[in-house]
């Protein structure tokens with residue numbers, strides 16, 4: 389299944405609401421770095437990035453219930469990681485209430501919230517949308533040569 393950039397705002401928000409994830413803050417600018425799969429009005433999967441130079445926030449990962457468990461979530465995360473790496477991102481952060489184990493198995497590690505870089509602390513997800521009890525996680529996309 390193809391992964392395509394720039395979903396429509398209404399379709400993206402509909403899937404996020406169905407998945408119980410925040411959607412209210414999403415603007416047209418965010419959607420430039422969002423990716424989706426599925427055709428027609430109902431998306432099958434969605435993932436988004438907020439890029440801030442060498443750091444980025446991965447957010448809005450959702451797979452429609454009928455398509456869960458077939459590898460789509462993993463493929464969307466890999467796609468977002470490649471896209472971020474190609475744009476010079478070295479550390480990819482996220483907050484999650486529901487999918488900590490999923491991300492641990494995909495190379496993310498939990499971090500204390502206090503260690504968040506300023507650009508990530510200033511995002512709406514970090515600043516209020518995601519509850520304080522969310523797991524804060526990072527994956528390093530780049531390692532220094534030995």
Ligand SMILES: CC(C)(COP(=O)(O)OP(=O)(O)OC[C@H]1O[C@@H](n2cnc3c(N)ncnc32)[C@H](O)[C@@H]1OP(=O)(O)O)[C@@H](O)C(=O)NCCC(=O)NCCS
Nearest residue numbers: 407449450451456457458459460461462484486487490493
């Ligand atoms: C988290 C989520 C994106 C995963 O998407 P997915 O397409 O089901 O992911 P995958 O199929 O790639 O992998 C799902 C994992 O669950 C396992 N699984 C098996 N059967 C499953 C099923 N029926 N449903 C879901 N997962 C199943 C898979 O084996 C895989 O396990 P692994 O982590 O050991 O590899 C999806 O469950 C979702 O949209 N959840 C609601 C929104 C959410 O919590 N998003 C994360 C916010 S940060």
